[in-house]
Amino acid sequence: MTGIIHPVSKSLDAKPRRTLDDRHMEKDQFVIGVDYGTDSVRSIIVNTNNGQEIASSVFYYPRWKEGLYCNPGENQFRQHPKDYIEGLESTILDCLRQAGPAAAAGIKAISVDTTGSTPVAVDETGTPLGLLPGFEDNPNALFVLWKDHTSVKEAAAINAHAKNFPVNYLQFVGGIYSSEWFWAKLLHILKEDTAVRKACYSWVEHCDWIPFLLTGGRKVSDMRRGVCSAGHKALWAEAFGGLPPDEFFSSLDPLLKGFTARLFTRTYTSDQAAGRLSAEWAQRLGLPESVIIGVGAFDAHMGAVGGQIEPYHLSKVMGTSTCDMLVAPAHEVEGRLVKGICGQVPGSVIPGMMGLEAGQSAFGDAYAWFRNILSWPLQQLLSQSSLISVETARALAAETTDRIIPELSRQAAAIPLSSQTELALDWFNGRRTPDASQLLKGAITGLSLGSDAPRIFRAIVESTCFGAKAIVDRFNEEGVPVKGLIGMGGVARKSPFIMQMMADIMDMPIRIHRSEQTCALGAAMFAATAAGVYDKVEDAMNAMGQGFDAEYHPDPAKAPVYAERFRRYRQLGQFIEENTTTSH
Template identity: 75%
Template sequence: MKEIAYVIGVDYGSDSVRSVLVNAHTGEEVSSSIYNYPRWQRGEYCNAGINQFRQHPLDYVEGLEHTVTECVRTAGPAVAAAVKGISVDTTGSTPVAVDRSGTPLALLPAFSENPNAMFVLWKDHTSIGEAAEINAHANRFDTNYLQYVGGIYSSEWFWAKLLHVLREDEQVRAACYSWVEHCDWIPFLLTGGNDVTQMKRSVCAAGHKALWAAEFGGLPPNDFFASLDPLLNGFTDRLFTDAYPADQAAGQLSAAWAERLGLPATVTVGVGAFDAHMGAVGGQIEPYHLSKVMGTSTCDMLVAPTAEVADNLVRGICGQVPGSVIPAMMGLEAGQSAFGDTYAWFKNLLLWPLKQTLAQSSTISKETAEALYQEVSDRIIPELTNQAAQLPLSESDAFAIDWFNGRRTPDANQLLKGAIMGLGLGSDAPRVFRALVEATCFGAKKIVDRFNEQGIPVKGLIGLGGVARKSPYIMQMMADVMDMPIRIHKSEQTCAIGAAMFAATAAGLYDKVEDAMAAMGQGFDLTYQPDATRTGFYAKRYAQYKAHGMALEDLLPAVHTKEVTDIQEEVVR
């Protein structure tokens, strides 16, 4: 008989952290807990007007302690004593400035309220100017240092964010010894790390966001960065050379954190990774099947045997890195900068008048006004969905382009803007909502087309995450637009379950993560088949989407150039 063993997976999302405690042999969920980041919920340290989105490390630390201890308390002492491993996934690229001990600067009294000393969330686009500079600068070198990240560097990524923070804040610049991804810092914290040079960096974050590649011997050379900006001179010496897959151990749980969490000090802490990468494993990814983690944004993961991919580099995606998803395979990443966020934007737009007028109402009490607002807020997307689903297909309906938070892939460009066109006096809220759903599905198809066009065939689709589980309307449209079936994974917490699978592998309970996937995976409970009566209609609309997108992109270069120039001039000032 196998020894009873349990593992914990911790999933840091954009709005909350979730932990699950599962049976390491069956994948059965024993307990779970979710913690909403309180500072983030209050909108602290963020300014959407300038695309600044920062998160305080205390939200992460408090959320870690709250969710894990609640899981342990619910499961009971016998289960807690049998926990063998814990692994973590996070959003990314979400880096932070740290001192030599590896402590985020915002945890120091002098920087506790400074947004530049906090984690720069993936969706923070304040470094658009720096990303443009990196792309132009890379063309000056014989070695193509962008070849493994799709050929285009993004403002959502590691180096652009570092350079922006160093330029913007002299105090942070003076105190910043190193620059660390969220997914690397949490394992370092749990193992009691106190020297950032000893931190194990994940190949997932390093390869997809920080330009690390085995072919370069690690990161690009110092000259690449020093000639970009003298502020980066010598910075690679304070970073890392080696990077590790998530099936390896980062170390053991420190005595202090073991006591804090109610766990044995013998627990193995796995190397971290990004949420979509571990989520793909939790969703039982298969070679050449695109695993779509659909939440506020989408992250689309594909794995293929490394030998079959060979030297085929897919342009315009978020990189391809050996071992970034499954250690023995090539991991390829793409995605959309706004998916669920697009629907949330429209919901907030519709709710704005209600929120403002209710706050000034002399007819109802403040408590009633707040309750009414919450009720409408909860019902608005389901009702829009219900009404949109009943609309007949019409080629004259409103049309949308889904770049509401810029474009991630194919061909990253965070300066692009979304659009809604073809509006008339009959364009009501359900019709506009339908156009937005259609646009996000068309954006997803552009990604599939890019893989297919460049020799990496997409043979199937796997849907994961909140939108996949909760919106049959969106998933059916996705299947119709793609003209491919899409399987929906049974688990509601594929990222956390994926982290648990990696925890079990890092703890030595499985020889490889594929074995953990087979034993702990929950399978699929639903498949959306394309509707042949609709696929032809969407094919015509998709051709329009591509044409409208090209036209919109052509309209914006002057605006883009001015915006980048303004950003750079502001940096100089």
């Protein structure tokens, strides 16, 4: 039997489901949403009646913060499972302390979202190899973060190989397989490291492993894999009866022979339960074993739910990168395949609806890159000053660095709009969509001796907004109309300058969601649904959603200038793609 599993096994039902109408008849119940980001993990406790956040805690990954297991020059970004485990325990315990014993006693469920595709090699028990003796400090035995681009060759090989088959196994992921995804990363690790290859029994996404950990899983074959990660990154599709056949992978490289048999066939939507809290984790967290653990998903997908996504409204989670989510009634988009996006998967966002994903590989990362360039003297030279102490130098560097982007934004907003000012291309970490290619590079043109920091920053911001427009244009061109924009995440809430430019360039209003933790809140909504508090996640969205507190409207006078600059942005992108892409 194959396919998405929709009904929860009765053995996992916490209690009979209730509807939105009778939720007021019961006392307050609480759920925990856990959001694993690139730099940190955050947990929140939420009241299921009204979505009120009663506790929040964040944990910055210590090994990641030290730069361990990473080599930015080689686009290698790995994270240790101990960072994830320590952060999980620390944030939940901190939240429970804040909430008090009454709220802790009312915890019904925990759900988790993570970055992705962020997979790891595991043994037959589902244990990441990095937790086993001999592999503790081996980067290839750790989680391969979403932004790791070491597998560009393998992704290119998959794209070329797919053309040899009568069935297009890339049709549901936009027609192009990315180095950021599941199979490319697996093949790279197997080719790169003999010891890991011999010890690797299976390959697991971060969002599937955390629920497995919390439920005390002992066999990776029992892991409940989410349709979100499986469909968008691992080529799972109902049309294929599961994953592509072993022949597809083994003929690509013999190292992949037999892997499909050790992966999965069934997938589950995130409104379902992965199991109950294990005795070990119940003791560690001080929670009862009756707590339901929901099926995991990627951050942007749960974030779209936390941000109250609507059909045909592009939900933009804007952080280090962007993930853009769109949902549509499945019957309305049946037979349409949008080229060059990160996939379209039934039930990956809202069960019963088609979920379509796009995004940009660098968004906030592009601003941080420019900030780091400007702060180089502060970080490298100030501590050598003979005029101030080392402690003062560090404090001054930190204070000044924190003020760079706000001040750049203020001054950049005052620069008159012109069709001839500096122009940038936002592919500083490659291009995610439309048409994935991690070989592409960013660019800045039109520089002169008058090009100061605010002008260059403005061009970089503009380029990220142009990249967002390219995504909207692709959806519209492929017959899936974008009728509205919803902004979420740190950039959306913190930068009116960037959001106003986004509205002007898109020539569409953009609503900003009130919640500062839409991903964690979305996880909490799914937790409430998995526990039976609500019958469907749409009811949880209506009851627990926080609404919108800002809306940016486009300036019609700027539309023709931005249209001309966007035309030049596309020309620049074509030039860069034709003249600078090289095989690695």
